[in-house]
Amino acid sequence: MLRHRILSSIGWIIFLWLVIFVLPDWFLAAAVVILVGLGLYEFFNMAIKKGIEVYRYFGIIIGCLIPITIYFQFKPTAELEFLLITAVCLAVFLLQFTRRKTEQALAGIATTIFGIFYISWFFSFMIKLRIMPPLGSNGKFLILYLLLVTKLGDMAAYFIGTAIGKHQLIPRISPKKSVEGTIGGFLVSLTAAILFRGLLPPIGIAHIVIIGIILSTLSQVGDLSESLIKRDCQVKDSSSLFPGLGGILDLIDSLLFTTPIFYFYLRLIP
Numbered sequence: 001m002l003r004h005r006i007l008s009s010i011g012w013i014i015f016l017w018l019v020i021f022v023l024p025d026w027f028l029a030a031a032v033v034i035l036v037g038l039g040l041y042e043f044f045n046m047a048i049k050k051g052i053e054v055y056r057y058f059g060i061i062i063g064c065l066i067p068i069t070i071y072f073q074f075k076p077t078a079e080l081e082f083l084l085i086t087a088v089c090l091a092v093f094l095l096q097f098t099r100r101k102t103e104q105a106l107a108g109i110a111t112t113i114f115g116i117f118y119i120s121w122f123f124s125f126m127i128k129l130r131i132m133p134p135l136g137s138n139g140k141f142l143i144l145y146l147l148l149v150t151k152l153g154d155m156a157a158y159f160i161g162t163a164i165g166k167h168q169l170i171p172r173i174s175p176k177k178s179v180e181g182t183i184g185g186f187l188v189s190l191t192a193a194i195l196f197r198g199l200l201p202p203i204g205i206a207h208i209v210i211i212g213i214i215l216s217t218l219s220q221v222g223d224l225s226e227s228l229i230k231r232d233c234q235v236k237d238s239s240s241l242f243p244g245l246g247g248i249l250d251l252i253d254s255l256l257f258t259t260p261i262f263y264f265y266l267r268l269i270p
Contacts, residue, residue, distance in 0.1 A: 012242075012251070016147065020140050025131055029071040032126050037064045038241075039119045039248040046233040047115070053108045054115070055095055062088050063120035070127050085121070089113060123252060125260040134266035137201040142266070145199040149212065150219045150258050152192045157185025157220065174227035182220055189216030203269055211265060218261055219254035226253035 019028050040063045044056040062084075069084060092109050099105075129146065130139035161181020169177040193212025200208070226249055230238065239247030 020143055026071070028130055029067060029127050032067045032124060033064050035248055035252060036067055036120045036123055039123070039238075039252060040064075040115055042238040042247045042249050043115045043119060043229075044112075046229065046235055046238065047111050049235065050233045051104075052111050053099075053101075053104055055092060055108065055112045058091070058095060059112045059115055062091075063116045066116070066120045067124040067127055070124050071131065085117075088116060118256060119249070119252075122256045122260050125263045126255075129259070129263055134263065135201040135203070135269060137266075141199040142262075145193075145196055146215070146255070146258060146262050148196050148199075149189050149192045149215045150254050153185040153189030153216050153219050154223065154254050156188035157181040157223075160184030170224065173224055173231055177224070177227070185220060186216045189219060200266075207269060211262070214261060214265065215258045218257040222254040222257040225257075226250070 019031050037060050040060045041056070044054045044059060047054045048056065066084065092112050096102075096105050096109055126143065129142045133139035133142055157177075158181065161176070161178040161184070165178025165180045167179040168175060169179050169182050190209075190212040193215060194205075194208055197205075197208045200211075226238070230236070237246030238249035241247045242251070
């Protein structure tokens with residue numbers, strides 16, 4: 001399992017390097033669309049296994065439209081995004097009107113809309129970081145910084161927890177996550193945030209430390225959030241797409257909260 005995990009991770013590192021630094025911007029947008037579509041497919045499949053009647057294909061189509069819309073604007077698109085989200089809410093209710101059964105209507109509507117928000121809208125901030133970088137910075141380096149800080153913490157939490165983890169963090173949500181792994185992941189993320197600060201535009205060390213604390217905390221919250229969903233749906237991984245790593249959601253869960261918050265924080269720096 002460890003060998004499969006390492007091989008899958010190496011493949012992803014090569015792919016991400018090509019997407020960020022070699023291939024054109026539209027390829028990053030296409031990659032985000034594909035990841036969002038697959039992530040939503042996994043999410044809705046888990047919901048269906050739990051017995052929730054979601055609007056799977058509608059949710060996937062709308063979810064893929066959000067990053068596409070963002071990419072083709074090349075400017076802040078808050079109005080268009082919220083218009084699309086409002087239209088989604090309306091459309092889901094209209095779809096529910098066509099169903100003969102009204103049982104679990106609330107669960108189906110809420111789960112469909114939540115999936116679009118949680119996966120599509122949050123992860124689409126990757127495109128904003130690339131083509132609309134705050135502070136006049138280079139979007140490529142912002143994405144690289146975000147991935148380094150978030151994913152190094154993920155890996156550290158896994159290996160430290162596996163090696164010396166003795167105290168369970170929240171066993172009812174994720175029995176394998178330990179206090180030792182969580183602390184180790186937090187410290188590694190914070191250290192990475194400071195060490196790789198040269199990838200960011202010139203900002204004070206206080207902002208760097210705050211960014212490190214925020215990203216290291218939210219990455220673990222994102223991981224636990226997906227674990228909570230999987231626990232509720234009684235599945236081990238979101239899918240078995242990548243040996244040793246799981247599915248798309250297992251790969252991007254820690255980025256779903258860190259990406260938009262990182263973007264907004266940089267925009268708020270004077």
